[in-house]
Amino acid sequence: MNDAVADLRPVVEARNVSKIFLTGTHEVKALDSVSLTAVRGECLAIVGESGSGKTTFANMLLGIYPPSTGEFFLDGELLPARRTLPLRRSIQFVQQNPLSSLNPRRMVGASLRLALNVHEIGDRPGRKARIGALLEEVGLPADFAHRYPSALSGGQRQRVAIARALACEPEVLVLDEPTSALDVLVQARVLKLLDELRQRRNLTYVFITHDLGVVRNIADRVAVFERGRLVEQAPTETIFEQPANAYTRSLIGAIPVITDDEEALRRKVMEETSAG
């Protein structure tokens, strides 16, 4: 975690963002006037259960589809519905399942090269060295560039997906459940990598997950979504030590834990629920 977040201007800002989906006969309000900011170098976690609107929020931040009402800002500039190339480059995406987010017919190096080509990063001869350096930055040997995703393990694939996002030299990474499909030992290593990258590159993370154990240890701040509404946001420690919202408390109370200390914390949170 970042102890000192030096630059307090928001890198990402969502102002009264709503999204309504039309499903034939009726409207579904997936997101209901959400306002959120993340400052430079910060890891903002968005937690909530399925249907809470966290992925809808991510998709709109990425410009995959526009909000029904409200705006997004990057470094104080309004993000248009149709993103220009430099804007797309600034906000990058790491998805849950690298097996479906990486092109199976393309070698790892080619996937990274595509990102460099599209955004015209570096000159042609320099790109090969850059691909090697990116792979090494995420803890993979440079010669993995000549492998297909199918020849990699789940953790290695997710590292490639992270390298692909970094290839664009973004300011913001949107991570949608980046470690949920991984085994716990692999998850710990990938989380460590993400934390190191954020500090080294001063990246801003919008970290979407349902795993509160992960959130506790990687996020600076937490936003809790429930059925499209932002019900609580606070620094990570506050969310876990003094959650103000009943839904937040029920989420914490439902986590399966493995130590007595965690169980005590959970019990404390739940008792406050029944008392309040």
Next chain:
Amino acid sequence: MNDYLLDIRDLKLAFKNYAGLVEVLHGISLNVRRGEKVALVGESGSGKSVTARIILGLLQELKSARISGSVHFEGQDLEALALRTRLALRGTKISMIFQDPTSSLNPVYTIGVQFNEVLRRGNPDISERDAEARAVALLKDVSIPEPERVLVSYPFQLSGGMNQRVMIAMALANEPSLLIADEPGTALDVTVQAQTLHLMRDLVERRGTSVLFISHNLGVVREFADRVYVIYKGRLVEHGETAELFHRPRHPYTRALMAAVPRITGGGIPTISETDAGFTDPMIDHGVAS
């Protein structure tokens, strides 16, 4: 003779492919007593689900599978049973709950039709009216409000949590002596998962059903099981009563696994060494107080 409901001895499994034999289980021995909840915990590819499938006799049907060792259920060697007898155990004395409730239920039949099928398997002579009354009662047991409405619904009309409850009710409908739960509720939200898990625990405890609980989630295992086996790459590495194992894990693999789970009390992202040193050390058995 022993009092084990399920007794697996030196179970080995290999798959034959073009390159030769791929060994999946290297001789695992585990047992479940009557009324006991036993967990088999490990990462993906460790061999936990194939173990469940062997108990049900599902893998034996595969031509490429090479299986040795023994599986005794209620004192009978399952391999020695006639195929018919063995198949008759499924859904009656042994039942199973799978990971994703919505895809385990048939989308083109109502819950009522599928429930009726389950009940007829236990008692072929059951009348339609009795079956419905029994289904309603069983759905009430898993705290489903308006069971009559659920019976005329299709699985896709119900939430994941509701479908999971339906699955639990069906699995327990014929009062099996052994329930195999393979990653139950992993596909569900945490709050729903916690509710259904508590519900399942209360039900099996009340009925004295034994459970073999297969999971990768240490937290869930700790809350559910009386006893735990840890499996790594087809070998059991540690075994003990739940409290003992979680308080004093001794095998390097178990320790690494537990260290890797991020704590809700904080402490930072766990540091995991890049090596797997000691993971293949011999099994550590804490023994069980009897």
